[in-house]
Amino acid sequence: MRQLIAGNWKMNGLGASLAELDVIANHVASHPPHADILICPPATLIARAVATAKECLAIGGQDCRAEISGAFTGDVSAEMLKDAGAAFVIVGHSERRQYHQETDATVAAKANAAHRAGLVAIVCIGETEAERNAGKALDVVARQIEGSVPQQAPISSIVIAYEPVWAIGTGRTPTSSEIAEMHAHLRKRLIARLGAHAKDVRLLYGGSVKPSNAREILALPEVGGALVGGASLKASDFQPIFEAAARNS
Numbered sequence: 553m554r555q556l557i558a559g560n561w562k563m564n565g566l567g568a569s570l571a572e573l574d575v576i577a578n579h580v581a582s583h584p585p586h587a588d589i590l591i592c593p594p595a596t597l598i599a600r601a602v603a604t605a606k607e608c609l610a611i612g613g614q615d616c617r618a619e620i621s622g623a624f625t626g627d628v629s630a631e632m633l634k635d636a637g638a639a640f641v642i643v644g645h646s647e648r649r650q651y652h653q654e655t656d657a658t659v660a661a662k663a664n665a666a667h668r669a670g671l672v673a674i675v676c677i678g679e680t681e682a683e684r685n686a687g688k689a690l691d692v693v694a695r696q697i698e699g700s701v702p703q704q705a706p707i708s709s710i711v712i713a714y715e716p717v718w719a720i721g722t723g724r725t726p727t728s729s730e731i732a733e734m735h736a737h738l739r740k741r742l743i744a745r746l747g748a749h750a751k752d753v754r755l756l757y758g759g760s761v762k763p764s765n766a767r768e769i770l771a772l773p774e775v776g777g778a779l780v781g782g783a784s785l786k787a788s789d790f791q792p793i794f795e796a797a798a799r800n801s
């Protein structure tokens with residue numbers, strides 16, 4: 553399966569930032585990469601980003617509410633993201649789990665909402681530094697898979713992003729063998745939960761992916777792509793990352 557290289561702009565980006573997206577889209581059009589490319593800008597930019605992307609790359613949301621509509625001031629539904637032209641939505645990012653107290657159950661409901669709306673959900677999981685130091689990383693992510701990945705969702709509507717919380721925005725990453733160990737574990741847990749066809753679910757690595765480490769990480773077994781934060785904001789950083797995608801389609 554082709555790798556997926558996803559950029560998460562977080563709460564960064566005004567209309568002027570679409571110039572970076574335009575550079576990325578033109579680059580993808582003239583040098584088609586081996587990977588599928590996705591940018592998740594803030595919700596305010598989605599519709600304009602879809603126009604700028606010119607179908608060279610996909611656009612996604614960073615969160616959605618589980619309900620279709622209603623009295624939920626400030627929230628955005630999966631259907632609204634779809635209507636704005638999004639194809640994906642990130643759910644359960646550790647910043648949502650931390651700052652908005654999202655539980656595994658909330659995340660599962662959002663993943664279901666994504667499927668209902670016709671979006672692919674990128675379900676984020678990952679251990680904290682204390683959990684890793686206590687030797688609990690594998691157990692923590694196994695529990696998050698049980699709680700956050702809806703059992704009834706079709707395989708094609710789910711992507712998993714393994715993002716150790718301590719690696720996000722810190723410049724630190726697990727070693728290659730730790731990433732490989734974790735991704736092998738995630739594959740087993742997903743197959744146990746969803747069945748043998750879960751072998752086709754893309755497992756992204758996220759947390760301080762940058763041009764200097766992308767090639768090594770993307771070459772690891774069971775790594776189906778990357779979720780990139782800071783290094784997705786500038787075309788000059790993001791391009792070398794998606795050009796490092798493994799040719800395995």
Ligand code: PGA
Pocket residue numbers: 560715719720721722723758759760761779780781782783
């Ligand atoms: P980072 O963020 O690449 O800036 O570490 C990754 C993420 O939070 O998705």
